[in-house]
Amino acid sequence: MIILKAENISKQYRLGLVGTGTLSHDLNRWWHKVRGKEDPYLKIGETNDRSLRGESDYVWALQDINFEVQKGEVLGIIGKNGAGKSTLLKILSRVTIPTTGEIKTKGRIASLLEVGTGFHPELTGRENIYLNGAILGMTKKEIKVKEDEIIAFSGCERYVDTPVKRYSSGMRVRLAFAVAAFLEPDILVIDEVLAVGDAEFQKKAIGKMQDISKADGRTVLFVSHNMAAVRNLCTRAIVLKNGTAAFEGNTDAAVDFYLKEGARLTSDSGFYKHNNELNNSKAICLNSVELINSKGDNTNVFISDENIRVVIKYSLLEKLPDIRFNLKIEVDNEVIVFTTTSHEDDKTDKSKGDYVLEVSLPEDFFNKGFYKMTLNVGVPNEKVLIEPLTILNFEILKLTSSGSRVNSVFPGVTAPKLKWNVVKVQS
Amino acid sequence: MKDEPWLYTISSKKRLLDFNFREIWRYRDLLLLFVKRDVVTVYKQTILGPLWYLIQPLFTSVIFTLVFNSLGAIKTEGVPPFLFNLAGITIWNYFKECFTGTSDTFVKNQAVFGKVYFPRVVMPLSITISNLLKFGIQFLIFLGFYIYYYALGQVHGFGIVFLFLPLYVLIMALLGLGLGMIVSSMTTKYRDLTVLMTFGIQLLMYVSAVPYPVSEAKAKFPPLVASLVEYNPLTQVVEGFRYIMLDTGNFGLKGFVYTLLLSILLFLLGLLIFNKTEKSFVDTV
Numbered sequence: 001m002i003i004l005k006a007e008n009i010s011k012q013y014r015l016g017l018v019g020t021g022t023l024s025h026d027l028n029r030w031w032h033k034v035r036g037k038e039d040p041y042l043k044i045g046e047t048n049d050r051s052l053r054g055e056s057d058y059v060w061a062l063q064d065i066n067f068e069v070q071k072g073e074v075l076g077i078i079g080k081n082g083a084g085k086s087t088l089l090k091i092l093s094r095v096t097i098p099t100t101g102e103i104k105t106k107g108r109i110a111s112l113l114e115v116g117t118g119f120h121p122e123l124t125g126r127e128n129i130y131l132n133g134a135i136l137g138m139t140k141k142e143i144k145v146k147e148d149e150i151i152a153f154s155g156c157e158r159y160v161d162t163p164v165k166r167y168s169s170g171m172r173v174r175l176a177f178a179v180a181a182f183l184e185p186d187i188l189v190i191d192e193v194l195a196v197g198d199a200e201f202q203k204k205a206i207g208k209m210q211d212i213s214k215a216d217g218r219t220v221l222f223v224s225h226n227m228a229a230v231r232n233l234c235t236r237a238i239v240l241k242n243g244t245a246a247f248e249g250n251t252d253a254a255v256d257f258y259l260k261e262g263a264r265l266t267s268d269s270g271f272y273k274h275n276n277e278l279n280n281s282k283a284i285c286l287n288s289v290e291l292i293n294s295k296g297d298n299t300n301v302f303i304s305d306e307n308i309r310v311v312i313k314y315s316l317l318e319k320l321p322d323i324r325f326n327l328k329i330e331v332d333n334e335v336i337v338f339t340t341t342s343h344e345d346d347k348t349d350k351s352k353g354d355y356v357l358e359v360s361l362p363e364d365f366f367n368k369g370f371y372k373m374t375l376n377v378g379v380p381n382e383k384v385l386i387e388p389l390t391i392l393n394f395e396i397l398k399l400t401s402s403g404s405r406v407n408s409v410f411p412g413v414t415a416p417k418l419k420w421n422v423v424k425v426q427s
Numbered sequence: 428m429k430d431e432p433w434l435y436t437i438s439s440k441k442r443l444l445d446f447n448f449r450e451i452w453r454y455r456d457l458l459l460l461f462v463k464r465d466v467v468t469v470y471k472q473t474i475l476g477p478l479w480y481l482i483q484p485l486f487t488s489v490i491f492t493l494v495f496n497s498l499g500a501i502k503t504e505g506v507p508p509f510l511f512n513l514a515g516i517t518i519w520n521y522f523k524e525c526f527t528g529t530s531d532t533f534v535k536n537q538a539v540f541g542k543v544y545f546p547r548v549v550m551p552l553s554i555t556i557s558n559l560l561k562f563g564i565q566f567l568i569f570l571g572f573y574i575y576y577y578a579l580g581q582v583h584g585f586g587i588v589f590l591f592l593p594l595y596v597l598i599m600a601l602l603g604l605g606l607g608m609i610v611s612s613m614t615t616k617y618r619d620l621t622v623l624m625t626f627g628i629q630l631l632m633y634v635s636a637v638p639y640p641v642s643e644a645k646a647k648f649p650p651l652v653a654s655l656v657e658y659n660p661l662t663q664v665v666e667g668f669r670y671i672m673l674d675t676g677n678f679g680l681k682g683f684v685y686t687l688l689l690s691i692l693l694f695l696l697g698l699l700i701f702n703k704t705e706k707s708f709v710d711t712v
Contacts, residue, residue, distance in 0.1 A: 093544055095541055095542065096707050104435075104436050118543070140460075
């Protein structure tokens with residue numbers, strides 16, 4: 001059953017200051033309306049690309065967004081800063097209305113956008129639970145039932161009868177999130193950015209969100225930058241880009257699309273074709289080197305949790321006593337990450353013929369960034385067949401931010417995923 | 428389940444009349460909590476607390492009595508001038524508080540309104556209700572002084588017209604709320620009215636017959652100003668309140684009906700404009 005339906009949602013904003021110029025536009029708009037004509041400013045307006053300088057005073061923060069949400073579905077909404085996520089959320093949570101189009105819903109929507117709105121500093125924690133809960137749409141009765149749970153979840157038992165102005169900012173957020181987390185609307189809009197507080201509480205908050213979205217088939221719209229969380233929770237996702245829906249589909253494909261949007265290497269040049277004219281060796285003919293992702297596609301942009309298959313095709317023109325392929329991976333500032341060789345695993349007889357050599361670079365190993373791949377081929381201790389040759393560049397995109405609130409990159413040439421073991425030995 | 432109708436639509440179209448009273452009713456707990464918040468928090472961390480509710484009208488009455496009655500020699504139709512002024516100020520205060528309290532609804536609450544949806548009208552309604560409590564306290568003080576002057580034999584009790592009192596209070600609430608909602612809607616984009624508000628309310632008091640009876644206005648003001656004062660609905664309420672309590676001035680059913688209708692009209696107009704504004708004011712505030 002479709003519980004929510006958005007049709008042609010567009011939202012136009014006027015840039016710049018409100019002043020006398022605005023009044024003249026308002027009057028013009030009114031004059032058109034009086035004569036039954038269309039709003040003249042709806043025809044203009046530019047796509048919302050924040051980095052480009054535009055001509056018009058009007059921008060479209062959202063343009064022709066269409067989507068449907070099934071009951072019980074967890075829909076992810078992803079996009080870069082300024083893509084229109086917040087605007088869409090604002091419209092969904094009825095804070096403002098779209099410029100054109102409409103959203104129809106069969107259930108009540110509540111949003112966990114900004115927690116702690118309406119907290120009054122002079123009131124105690126308990127009083128604020130009631131006030132905030134009511135602002136979010138709960139009745140006094142509903143709050144009363146959950147009061148103890150809310151207080152326990154916030155972990156502010158001790159301060160609950162103290163005015164909120166005496167709280168630390170972290171405590172305020174905890175309390176606010178606790179209230180919001182116990183909402184029970186038909187459709188819940190969650191902005192994952194709100195998972196603030198210390199590490200312990202963050203974990204609790206994200207866990208709670210997962211519970212909410214997984215438990216009893218609640219319909220959830222989940223907005224996040226954390227692709228791991230989106231993958232984990234959502235059944236479907238929409239990627240917003242400059243105010244338009246750039247992609248809609250299953251979560252994996254959407255996450256892929258989003259991450260690759262941010263990639264600097266955009267050509268599908270994970271393929272190297274060797275020019276054998278330049279070869280000074282008569283013994284080998286290097287045909288191609290290909291990078292293949294986990295889906296079997298040829299690409300040069302990879303997500304950190306997939307392995308990279310390097311497929312080298314070559315022909316031997318004569319029988320060789322031995323052969324060794326060396327693959328060197330460097331980061332873009334020329335620091336060698338590692339060198340690996342085919343020598344020990346090559347059990348072929350090295351006679352004349354066509355060969356396919358394959359090596360898999362492990363998942364959860366590279367850090368976010370650009371890497372350079374250099375190949376050289378030789379007969380060990382005898383001669384060089386192919387001089388070191390930079391054959392391919394590839395880029396690694398990171399799925400998560402390792403618990404940081406900002407999407408920062410952990411320092412290091414590599415970022416291997418290691419197994420940590422924690423045991424409590426004494427309390 | 429299949430044919431369940433849409434619960435509501437978020438649309439670009441603003442219908443002129445689009446009140447959802449059921450929804451407002453659903454948020455009644457919020458209304459009460461806002462009232463509680465307003466009442467509880469105003470005088471937190473003050474020593475005198477709610478006593479401050481009393482000090483303002485008393486001091487104002489003393490000043491008025493000194494300036495207008497001792498210095499200005501305005502006659503108060505045989506009622507002790509202090510009591511006369513206190514009566515005017517008590518009822519006027521209720522209007523003033525409702526008006527000024529609701530007139531910045533959108534601007535003051537943009538942080539909350541910009542993040543969560545609830546029927547916006549809950550906010551001005553709660554202000555009107557919490558001010559009613561304040562009015563109640565101030566009215567009790569007035570009654571205290573009334574009894575004192577009654578014991579001195581300077582006023583002589585009130586009769587059955589006392590039953591009109593709740594109606595006059597209601598009219599004041601409607602006027603304050605209506606005007607407040609209009610002003611708050613009109614100041615979301617252009618702030619010009621905010622400037623007017625700061626001194627306008629003071630001026631309005633002087634043309635609402637608060638520190639003088641209408642009979643004096645008729646006798647001494649130029650005719651144009653006198654009729655302005657007389658037909659001001661606020662004058663009608665202030666004068667009516669004094670008629671009930673102090674038996675001054677005169678009460679006409681025509682004037683009463685005129686005021687009642689006007690206040691209802693103003694309230695509905697305010698509700699209409701407010702309702703139209705609330706949908707997208709966040710974008711321009």
